[in-house]
Amino acid sequence: MKNLWIESDAEAMVAAYAAKGVDRDLALRVYTTRLLGGDPRLVLHGGGNTSVKLTATDLVGDTWDVLCVKGSGWDMAVIEPAGLPAVKLAPLLKARSLERLSDEDMVALQRANLIDPGSPNPSVETLLHAFLPHKFVDHTHSTAVLAIVDQGEDSEALIAKVFGPKMGYVPYIKPGFDLAKAAAEIYDRDPSVEGLILDKHGIFTFAETAKEAYGLMIHWVTVAEDYVTANRKPAAPRAPLPASLAEPAAIAPMLRGAVAARYPEGRIERMVSDFRTSPAILDFLARADLDRLAARGVSTPDLSIRIKTGPVVLPSPDAADLAGYRIAAGKAIADYVQDYERYFTENDARDDVRRTMLDPMPRLSLVPGLGMFGHGRTLKDARIASDVGEMWIEAVSGAEAIGDFRPLAKSDLFELEYWSLEQAKLAGNKPKPLTGQVALITGGAGAIGAATAKLFAANGAHVVVVDLDAAKAAETAKAAGNASIGVGGDVTSPDDVRAAFDQAVATYGGVDIVVSNAGAAWEGGIGEIDDALLRRSFELNFFAHQTVAQNAVRLFKEQKTGGTLLFNTSKQAVNPGPKFGAYGLPKAATLFLSRQYALEYGAIGVRSNAVNADRIRSGLLTDDMINSRSKARGLSEKDYMSGNLLGLEVTADHVAQAFLHHALAERTTGDVTTVDGGNIAAVLR
Template identity: 35%
Template sequence: KALGPKIAILPYTISGFPLAKEIIGQYEQNPDIEAIVIMNHGIFTFAEDAETSYNLMIDYVNKAEQYIAKHLKYHQSQPQSPDLQYSEDRISAMASLAQTLRGACAFKDSDGAMKRFYVEIRKKSDIVKASLSKTAEKICSAGVLTPDHVIRTKNKMVYIEFVPENDEDLVSLVNQKVAAFTNDYHEYFRSLSEAKGVTRKELDPFPRLFLVAGIGLFAIGFTGKEASIAADIGEHIIRARLCSNLLGKFTPIPDSHIFDMEYWSLQQKKINRKTSSLLSGQVAVVTGGAGAIGFGIAQQLIKAGAAVVISDIDEGRLEKVRSILAEKFGSTSVEKIVFDVTDFQSVKNAFNKISIKFGGIDILVPNAGIAHVATIENLDPAKFNQVIDVNLKGTFNVIKAAIPIFKRQKTGGNIVVISSKNVFDPGAAFGAYSASKAGAHQISKIAAMELAQIGVKVNMINPDAVFGDNRISSKLWDLIGPDRMKSRGLDAEGLRDYYRNRNLLKQQVLAEHVGNAVLFFASDQTPTTGASLPVDGGIPSAFPR
């Protein structure tokens, strides 16, 4: 009816010899066919040359679209409907839900390593409208359009009717939904393995798609790409289901076919999942990302497999760091966000945006800092307050804003505070910086005591004299370096030599060394919290004690 007489229609048959026999049988009956539709799988066109076959595909897809448009008055522009704009309260609810979903689906693999997911959210107006429809729950339970999709999305979606405002209620609701899905999956696997008389290793039982009333579609995946693919498929499933309900009755694919495809080794190879890195599936936020140390930290975390968000108030320098990292590791590995660590609401809003982009936060690196050189006698109280605001209050603000995220995720986490050698070995005329860093160091120790009960470790790194390089300089040394060079009668290279030669190992401390120390703590290689790790080449007066 829709595509004309030169097509053959076959029931779903798994790829291989049985399908080949079905196709040749159809061809022998009608040698004029130029396309085959395999139900719940797709359309195949063929001809004597590739171009003709391609053009036939376009023609048949156009015929299908015209048929749908005619019978539904369905505008082709509808799938491109705009994203809905949400209020800050709704954005906060979306972020909380993403964090909770991500945590509820995280699990430990056979080696005891935590497997985390990334989240992708789709909120185009037609998807949100579908989430509020009377058929929303049926859409979620009807299954995939084609068995191929099951390796990306599982067979069914989870429907969430509302998002509770209270965190405890939200976590409880999501856990109930996920538990119901996983129980059904276990039974699906058990019953079909038994019915088919096969032995298979059960895949993880967690859902990949969640349709949330009034908000949109949430997809999860072990990588950002997997989450995006699942979201693409989910959108198509919803739109196709809405059309099919208006055109006629949608017939779900039998679970038996779904099982065959999901547990077919050739299908699993399509995913081509790489060996997990130290920080696979984790999201790291590095404040002060526009400077040398921030760059070094971000680089080492990306190398270890994390998705990294760098932040700063200097958008120009921040973009420079982002572009260097993106060129080296790929644009999906790093994001930038501008916010002010001294403004708690700004921090909360930024963390919401990060959670909507990735699903949550696993690693927090409070690194933003400024310095001011002046003796106490000459120290302007306003300058003192400014340094305290950034270095101490800024550290407090980002730690405080991250705690509810860690609690919703329930997967632990790491906070690695970039402290300073000056905490243990302060210098004259550096009172504002030394005092602010000492305060941040102390609040971090208290955070270590308070957050251990939710599995979050807090550790401090105390670097010294990290100058950066020609690409990304240290903003701190850009500020204080000229005075230090003048007071010691040194040029820039001489100043570097001075600080290198004053440490026991006679080594220059690089930004990547600080990054390596962050990676050590962030990768959970030891059960350590509340520790201070010097990265200074060995300064006896700065030994922690």
């Protein structure tokens, strides 16, 4: 592993932070924390932590010796000084004399002694950092070190062989007060050590300068890497693959549906999926003993928060038998769920603590021949699961190369996965109404489409904004947020529509909600209008809706989690206006199309509803068209736009609210919602 310390960069950071009143040592702590956090082989998504001992002044002007330690929620790769909250050191050191300290009391102690009460919670390993006397302390979950410590009963002997007397050995203890005391006692027995190796867990290094502590981490991780490289066994036997493998896109929707959690009252918790592949991933997944390794569990306990007890191994998909693959993959996931439920029941029965089982669905699916799928309620969580999967593969590969992968027993893992501190974090993370769902919106860069994309994303959905203008689609998706994407395409082109849905599958694994919104209007008397123009209007305002809905149903049937079709049909569908027949006729057909989908696909959980909106300022109803339509009705523009029972202009945001209502109305289908401020002539009857 390369030492990335660059003196000029370190001094530049010191200078930059000095201008903001930040202490030199704290600036260097930030610098080396970022170096560690930027390498996933060392630190991954919350794993690992660092600290520095300083003096600090509190809010009333008193000066204290403090421990600045990584705070909860901060990413080490981009940490700022605020991500290293200062905790008064003396009360932490005093706690070492206690016989026991519960996790909840430990957190309370740390929070009560924060210099700034508004700081994030200090790391759960704060006491370990405090009990070690060194100014700088670094902790990582190096995959190379895990390869050494994730061995059988002889792991202590192997650790001594690889690292020698300069590194202390700490048997596995759950992070917290007990681990902090044990680690400090081991250090006290031999203060000459340069660090500690924590069995089944990771590595600590420490020194009086940031540069030295970081350098020791890189040195000892390199020692572990070199040992693995020099002692590799022959490659493991390979498992055979089907002659013709299916593409990831062919199985992604069915897998996404298979890992959705279903509840007795009919509620479904969907997840999005992130597909990942590489030569290293494919090589590992080709092992004949993959099932055995996956069943062993995670390479370091904190990964249980990300991928539960470990990955599920799915069969390789034969392109010639996708129906058979659905059954086989479904069984593998059902078996995983059953094993997880047994794991919970057996371990939960060991004490009287009241726990609620987390959903038992896997968060990482391994598919030999293709790669792996990370699953999560958000795309961020799915990508984290994939990142963790890559590092799990690296650690397990290293462990198997030199011995036998034997990580922490699942009975011990349970204590961390169902740790009260982690449960508290989860309880505070309430999902939004559309969390886990993917919405595809056509005409997405227009006024109504953009308002709907923004509202859906704010309610938790990942949005695929589809528009003829690809640049505007991307801009709208960025404005909507929540990892939404923009896709360019012409909805009158079946190929473009298919490509948009394919992109949704490639990015998120599937689609749950479709807002078929794209449209345009042409004026002219119905008896005189050009036939080509009328057909053009039908292509966009009817047949495009049919093409979009067909693609949606294709995915809904693969996912088997139902789905929502929402059509923008316009009040013209039921209340035609003069010289607007070329628009109203296909819209009327689209209204009945929405009902036909409700009729034919309700049995598989598909809901189909329509929104009839009127007089919305947009790319369709431009200022010129407002002028033309108001004149056709003999009204001023103001009276035309607010010519309804409420006397109020209706906006794109109001239409978006109607679409959201239908997306959440789980027992409503075949409905038409009018959004026009009240037009008695357009009331359905």
